[in-house]
Amino acid sequence: MTSLPIDPSAATSPTALARTPRTRPVRLGDRVNHDLALIHAIIDEAPICHVGFVDDAIKGHGAPSPMVIPTIPWRVGEELMIHGASSSRMLRRLQEGGEACITLSLIDGWVLARSAFHHSVNYRSVMLFGRPRLVSEEAEKRAALDALMEKIEPGRAAKVRAPNVQELKATAVLAFPIAEASVKRRSGPPGDDPEDMAHPVWAGVVPLRLTAGEPERDPAQVAG
Amino acid sequence: MTSLPIDPSAATSPTALARTPRTRPVRLGDRVNHDLALIHAIIDEAPICHVGFVDDAIKGHGAPSPMVIPTIPWRVGEELMIHGASSSRMLRRLQEGGEACITLSLIDGWVLARSAFHHSVNYRSVMLFGRPRLVSEEAEKRAALDALMEKIEPGRAAKVRAPNVQELKATAVLAFPIAEASVKRRSGPPGDDPEDMAHPVWAGVVPLRLTAGEPERDPAQVAG
Numbered sequence: 001m002t003s004l005p006i007d008p009s010a011a012t013s014p015t016a017l018a019r020t021p022r023t024r025p026v027r028l029g030d031r032v033n034h035d036l037a038l039i040h041a042i043i044d045e046a047p048i049c050h051v052g053f054v055d056d057a058i059k060g061h062g063a064p065s066p067m068v069i070p071t072i073p074w075r076v077g078e079e080l081m082i083h084g085a086s087s088s089r090m091l092r093r094l095q096e097g098g099e100a101c102i103t104l105s106l107i108d109g110w111v112l113a114r115s116a117f118h119h120s121v122n123y124r125s126v127m128l129f130g131r132p133r134l135v136s137e138e139a140e141k142r143a144a145l146d147a148l149m150e151k152i153e154p155g156r157a158a159k160v161r162a163p164n165v166q167e168l169k170a171t172a173v174l175a176f177p178i179a180e181a182s183v184k185r186r187s188g189p190p191g192d193d194p195e196d197m198a199h200p201v202w203a204g205v206v207p208l209r210l211t212a213g214e215p216e217r218d219p220a221q222v223a224g
Numbered sequence: 225m226t227s228l229p230i231d232p233s234a235a236t237s238p239t240a241l242a243r244t245p246r247t248r249p250v251r252l253g254d255r256v257n258h259d260l261a262l263i264h265a266i267i268d269e270a271p272i273c274h275v276g277f278v279d280d281a282i283k284g285h286g287a288p289s290p291m292v293i294p295t296i297p298w299r300v301g302e303e304l305m306i307h308g309a310s311s312s313r314m315l316r317r318l319q320e321g322g323e324a325c326i327t328l329s330l331i332d333g334w335v336l337a338r339s340a341f342h343h344s345v346n347y348r349s350v351m352l353f354g355r356p357r358l359v360s361e362e363a364e365k366r367a368a369l370d371a372l373m374e375k376i377e378p379g380r381a382a383k384v385r386a387p388n389v390q391e392l393k394a395t396a397v398l399a400f401p402i403a404e405a406s407v408k409r410r411s412g413p414p415g416d417d418p419e420d421m422a423h424p425v426w427a428g429v430v431p432l433r434l435t436a437g438e439p440e441r442d443p444a445q446v447a448g
Contacts, residue, residue, distance in 0.1 A: 021283055021284030021285035022285055022289060026313045027312065027313075047331055047334070047345070048329055048345070051292075052276035052292035053290050054278055054290055060248075061244070061245035066278055066323060067276065067325050068274050068275075068351065069351075070327060072345060085251065087251060088251065089250045100290065103292040103293070103294060105272055107434065109440075110271070110376055110377075112377065112380070113384070114384060115384060116369055116384045116387050117387050117395070121271070123272075129289065146340075148343075149343065153334075157340075160339060160343075160423070160425055161339040161420050161425075162340055163340050167339075167340075167341040170341075171341070189444065196385050197445075199385045201383040201385075202441065204442040204445065205440045205442075206436050206439045207436065208271070208434050208436055210331065210435075211432070211434075211435040213431035213433060215426075216430075217426065217428040218413040218427040218428040219413065220413065221426075221427050
């Protein structure tokens with residue numbers, strides 16, 4: 001794979017984020033862009049993100065350590081939200097000013113090439129850098145948690161028992177600006193070399209998709 | 225959710241890894257274990273992992289930054305392998321002695337509770353810490369890349385055009401010991417509070433599964 005030149009207009013278009021030293025592609029630049037609509041769409045679709053940060057206060061561990069924690073991402077306007085127990089290590093470190101790299105990856109398929117070398121994965125991913133703000137004002141926090149319910153199942157926020165004061169206190173919601181971020185993606189058939197095109201093995205893409213199965217009602221639920 | 229006491233036998237059992245300050249649960253200890261067979265099974269199933277490390281040499285960026293990069297994980301015996309272009313930033317940093325936190329997350333379902341607070345995700349995840357060794361000896365490197373082919377499609381290693389010397393050189397394979405790692409998982413129905421059990425909203429689990437679709441043959445492929 002060779003890196004194609006990047007469209008210089010992308011950085012100044014109102015529909016794309018500016019590139020930074022961290023979101024500039026190092027290689028495979030043809031797979032990278034900073035398109036805001038695409039960033040939003042990937043955040044909206046992803047059921048999970050991986051939050052990376054440096055923990056320099058692990059009890060009994062003498063050095064700072066990278067940590068990568070999976071959690072549910074969702075979006076409210078121009079911010080990416082995460083949440084969890086107020087007592088969680090990750091949320092405490094990030095509230096103390098820690099910087100995060102949040103990566104969301106949607107897998108679209110295995111790419112089966114003729115050569116071992118050109119096997120790959122079709123995917124759409126976002127890498128986002130930043131420091132969060134704590135969503136502390138009650139109405140905003142409730143609205144953010146409602147938006148999470150809506151992501152899990154549209155219409156659900158109005159149906160569930162809303163958080164009480166104790167639950168709100170036990171939950172921390174962090175908002176990251178969608179400002180320093182990039183998209184990396186691959187799609188389409190394998191990119192074998194011309195001299196391998198006749199090699200006798202099936203080549204193509206096996207699509208992969210996160211699929212919902214038959215809902216399993218809680219056995220404890222009263223019927224109706 | 226309260227943290228249950230951890231079985232003290234787990235740390236000394238030959239089938240479980242020892243706990244370390246980084247793999248000891250901070251909270252929700254009932255969801256965490258160090259079972260080696262389960263760690264292996266999650267690595268073997270996961271099509272993707274997220275590799276976290278600290279990059280202190282980003283050109284034009286004045287401070288170290290956490291980075292989280294998605295890549296394909298696979299296992300050879302007691303090691304977790306990743307690979308990529310020898311020129312990739314991640315693989316270079318890790319070869320320079322950088323420490324990684326590699327997290328693999330399999331999503332098993334949305335957990336729809338009666339209360340907003342108890343909504344959750346069913347999942348199985350592994351967090352693994354360590355520094356890699358570079359797999360440089362040719363036979364070992366070929367065997368490792370064959371194992372990757374076998375993960376993508378059993379039987380495929382023997383069918384594809386094997387890597388040539390140039391491709392082997394352009395590819396770096398890193399092996400992480402499966403030594404400091406933990407499993408975190410959730411399964412089963414929502415854990416609503418007793419006073420919410422009659423709240424009139426559907427509660428249960430919507431199973432999620434990464435599912436393969438109909439294979440799409442490369443349009444450029446000669447039929448047969």
